Amino acid sequence: MKHDATDLFGLFTHFLVLSLLAIGGAITTVPDMHRYIVAEHHWLTDAQFTASIAIAQAAPGPNVLFVAVLGWNVAGPLGTLATMTGILIPSTVLSLWATRWGSQRRETRFVRAFTAGLTPLTLGLLLATGWVLAEPYLLEPTHRWGALALVSVTLLVMLRTKLSPMWLVALGCIAGAFGFV
């Protein structure tokens, strides 16, 4: 896929804005990345988008690296540069500044209201992200039941046991490779 400088700049500025909205982690902005990259610009298909995130989940490291993979799949190394610097610069600057400012004001009414008010939105966004990731499989009749089974097993194991997510990722890999999903 060929992209010009305008596309790269658009990608960069979109991720700059998302960086400041990513309360609760970069993963909570997945629905908006999907809206921008898949629905609005058609740079990736639904399946490519979900595969990008799955690759990042399968590899070690912070979850935010799915942003690097998305950038790579849209426009190669320059795409990664655009998305990663976009998602990191604003939140890094703000983080460093706010930690120094906020550590003295943690108990003030404003800081507490800010935290308390945004917590339910963060959780709503996490559930929305889970839905956006699962949806492309659930809508396809051939993959629906296998995917639903894997999502349910993952939920059950994560909520009921202390097993490392690594084993579930391995289970998904094997079940998928042998055609159960």
Add this chain to the structure above:
Amino acid sequence: MTGVDAAAPLAVPASRRELFFAFTRLALQGFGGVLPVAQRELVERRRWLSRDEFVEMLAISQVLPGPNVVNLALMFGDRAFGWRGAMAALGGMLLAPMVIVLALTALYVRFDQYPMVTGALRGMGAVAAGLVLSTGFKLLGTLRRNPMGLPICLVFGTLTLVGTAWLRLPLAWVIAGLGSVAISVAWIRMKPR
């Protein structure tokens, strides 16, 4: 937690280089999330933070925008060696894992016509969805201690879910609109301290 003596003095990172490699080591162990590994390495193995300090830093890093565990690295690095320390911790955490994940991506593009490969990725994608959902469900319990009360929180959470997953509204609108209403409600419900 076994092996942690609360009274023993904490250690400090000796140099920015040590900080860099400590965060690389920590990141490379994190399959499906780095936070649990960060706790084990920083608090229990290296003893650079007490458990209380870790929880406090985590709370702040969750309120701030941006990736939580990245914010945690920044904060810790900043405390140890100022902004250069923050850059060392950030670079250590991201560089090596990024090379690995991009190599996997490049490999995947070459093998994506094999049904076994696409199948494996589909399986991992479904698990990834389940992991994110389970994190959301686990944290729902914390809403009981929210000053707005559980029912109001569930209304805000549901509206966010419907707005972003179903109506696909731009996130900026949802946070600016719904977020400012929620912060105002929390402010009113909260007694001044």
